Amino acid sequence: MPAVSFPAARTYQVRVVDAYVITPRMRRVRLAGPDLVGFTALPGQDVVVRLQTPDGPAHRRYTIRNLDPINGAFDLDIVLHGHGPGARWAAGVEPGAELEIFGPRGKVPLATAPAQVFVGDESALPAIAEMAAALPRATEIRAVIEVSDAAERQPMPPEMDVRWLIRGDREPGTADLLLPAIEELSVAGATRHFYLFAESRVVRLLRDALSARGVPLEEISAKGYWNKGRPMRG
Ligand SMILES: Cc1cc2nc3c(=O)[nH]c(=O)nc-3n(C[C@H](O)[C@H](O)[C@H](O)COP(=O)(O)OP(=O)(O)OC[C@H]3O[C@@H](n4cnc5c(N)ncnc54)[C@H](O)[C@@H]3O)c2cc1C
Known part of the structure; x- marks a missing residue:
């Protein structure tokens, strides 16, 4: 970085x-x-x-x-x-x-890796949209974004490959959808950078899952955006 x-x-x-x-x-x-x-x-x-x-x-x-x-x-x-x-x-x-x-x-700068992957829930949609739009055009950008239902999907930069996960009636702030989705992501190949922005405990689980698959911690930017069941302090 x-x-x-x-x-x-x-x-x-x-x-x-x-x-x-x-x-x-x-x-x-x-x-x-x-x-x-x-x-x-x-x-x-x-x-x-x-x-x-x-x-x-x-x-x-x-x-x-x-x-x-x-x-x-x-x-x-x-x-x-x-x-x-x-x-x-x-x-x-x-x-x-x-x-x-x-x-x-905020202290999460854009990485310079040629392939970048954003993972988060709807609280991170604004950050994902802003950061992805600022990356060089040649960057391969993927995103996995959990939202409550299909109506919450938003236009994203066209060059970005987005997978939307629809929570439906499930409660927010669990890793039930995001964790299996990142297990399916390839971590091999091009040098990549992962951004994990979601509920704090979910972010820790996602980071640990990537780490267990051999992704070095310096290739992961992880930030808890909210705390399930308790207020966030600014
Ligand atoms: C760097 C950073 C950037 C952020 N950017 C955004 C942003 O652009 N837009 C945005 O909406 N949020 C964003 N967030 C998240 C937002 O700050 C938190 O969701 C915050 O808790 C909202 O405060 P509140 O007063 O609504 O709820 P709190 O008083 O903090 O919490 C009250 C209850 O609501 C629950 N709760 C809080 N947030 C959520 C949520 N997203 N979904 C479901 N339940 C929730 C808590 O678990 C708690 O039970 C960001 C957080 C960080 C750290």
Whole structure:
């Protein structure tokens, strides 16, 4: 992995300028403000949204999408999973709302391997889309993405080979679908890099499965995006 310098993080005051569902369980919230003019972030980096709740502050991380540094704006695509202050905020927030964010955060740089494989659930869809779109055209890109149902699939870069896993009535945050799917992936051949972004325990199981098949840890970027049964701390 090449040495990468990440942009410095700080606090920004921003305003919600648009909010709409892009799939039945994902809402896009566009943030903008003069403070964001010139904002820089690497593909897949995120911001911490500082929410106020009746129980006190709650900080939640969401991936930066469609960054427009000239006009000072970007989108957050947020899973409406039905629990927690982040999902509640995303379901109800309307244009005009003001909030404080902190970022950019995230320390998973793009790898330079000629073949790259993204594995994750719907919380990682924004990161997978942003990172895949930023890879050189010659990169062989594959993805295995678990979503709750077929309506949650999203357009991905055309050169990317995506396998969608539909969870249906199963509960989210288990390795039941992702683990067998990555066992089927070839780990031989071209030098590859694997990104694993999903529920924290699932990510550990996926990493261990790849490792057991001989994939060196430096060829795996693993990051837990949420914790099943308990809140995520920003
Ligand atoms: C680097 C990074 C980038 C991220 N980017 C995004 C993003 O772009 N979009 C996005 O939607 N999420 C993203 N996440 C995940 C998001 O931060 C977590 O899902 C977070 O827990 C949401 O907070 P909450 O307040 O909704 O729920 P919490 O208060 O954290 O949790 C409440 C309950 O909801 C459950 N829960 C939390 N998340 C999910 C989920 N996705 N599916 C099902 N159940 C869940 C928990 O297990 C818990 O029981 C990212 C996380 C990280 C670390």
